[in-house]
Amino acid sequence: MSPELINLIIQATGESLYMVGLAALIGTAFGLPLGVFLATSRKGELFAAPIVNRVLGMVVNATRSTPFIILVVAIIPFTRLVAGTSIGSTAAIVPLTIASAPFIARLVEAAIREVDGGLIETASSFGASPMQIVLKVLIPEALPGLLLALTLAVVSLLGYSAMVGAVGGGGLGDLGIRYGYQRFMPEMMLAVVVVLIALVQLVQSAGDYLARRVNRRLRHR
């Protein structure tokens, strides 16, 4: 493989990491609070607001059921508004974030709901405010689950990021389609797939390791 092609792969990998990293970060910034709220706002819960919970739940479901490639195209005006352009890696971060935030929210909701309800009662019994319960009890106790959720989100984002090539987003997926598929360069296609597999392995292993590190539930002497 020529040095130019190798350079292309390195550049595309950088674009992919940039898009996925930033989208995961911003997606978590929105998805984590949203997920915590979804997990604590049903009737009788910490931040009980059943109607808001319902409405947010429906918005989340709607976003999640829209095929990603349609979402990318449908929100182009919004992307232009936020990123100043609708083409390129930076622009691609907008649909990636919008797709990942509700996904992360649902994963966070599930992880938070796993925390024993007795702990909420316990913290309430010594006068913790709802916010203190979230920050000092729910999130620390759900941390292993939250890390695994984030890992899953990043892996999914790597997959999504291959699709934003359609709007000039760049990245590994885009490279694979343009060179590997459209220019009949099987070695390029193979290289892209290998890099993607390596990235997913890396992210998953790192996530598993971190989740195990913070999980004290099963640690023995």
Place this chain on the structure above:
Amino acid sequence: MKAASMNAHPSLAIGRPIETLAAMSAAATAPDAMVRFEGISKTYPAYRGKPGVNALQDIDFAIPRGSITGVIGRSGAGKSSLVRLINGLERPTKGRVVVDGRDISALAGRDLRLAQRSIGMIFQHFNLLSSRTAAANIALPLEIAGWAKADIRARVAELLALVGIADKHDRYPSELSGGQKQRVGIARALATRPSVLLSDEATSALDPQTTRAILDLLANINRELGVTIVLITHEMSVVRQLARDVVVLDAGHVVESGHVADIFTHPKHPITQSFLAEVIGDSLPVSLASRIVSEPAAGGQAVIRVQVRGAGAGDTLVARLARELGLDVSLLSARIDEIGGQHVGSLTLGIPLGMSGGEDATTRTLDWLSQYQFPAERLGYVA
């Protein structure tokens, strides 16, 4: 109301009637009660097809300052609701709960959270945070109360020593035994120096030996720190070992309340009697029960069961009976236990029948027992 039942029993008059009566009226009327339930009812509304539940009805009683009070009842009797009214986790549908002079049921938000810091609680399943070490679990209520880091560190060390697990400072709950976890729970509940400690079936998940150790620890804490302890339990043995006062709850009503010794030496309500039976047992040994017949036989014995209640009651009963009536009384079975310093139990005696199966001696024995106010019944005869 208790005076009548006490005077009816001469053996009880020895020892502690004056102290008992004084403390009793104090519990009912003292302005110094630590917790006072005033006309409390708690109803859970119907929800998602499930009908509403009247968990508690017309509850009126006081928990004396510095006491250890047991709240005993079968599951579903309303114990959990009752204890959660004390620390404001639940609100009464009617009435008020006054804790340390303050109507906790009227507080909300920040005021309630501040009041909750003076009421500690321990749980059946310990409810420790798995992500925090023993020390960090104990620190949690202090962090929530906004203590400075250095103060927290000092207080946590003090508490770990108090509950006897100073060496478990850095252990996670998954590395601790059940008893050790409950010790962490107790230390955490005491962290903010509460005046009341609520225990919700705190020993129900522990083995008997560990239960005993934890109950001893609670007794020490009550004695040394003067913390008022309210114990929710369905186990009579817990009340017997630890509590001075008891409230018997059944189907949302308080059916009896007062000193443990008085309640369990003269149980009135069937529920109370059934709890007592758990401790002293009211069944005869199988070998004896199987021999009992309903007709007297010449040369046999009448089987009489005598209830023993009170301080030192029954100590000399058999000897006196034998001496004063000149009978060869045999002791067939006996079970006597101590509850709140009072003996509670029963003796099963064999009284010789005449050569022709006559019951003269039996009649004299029953008369003698009723004269000294020992409740007795004839169960039958053995050959």
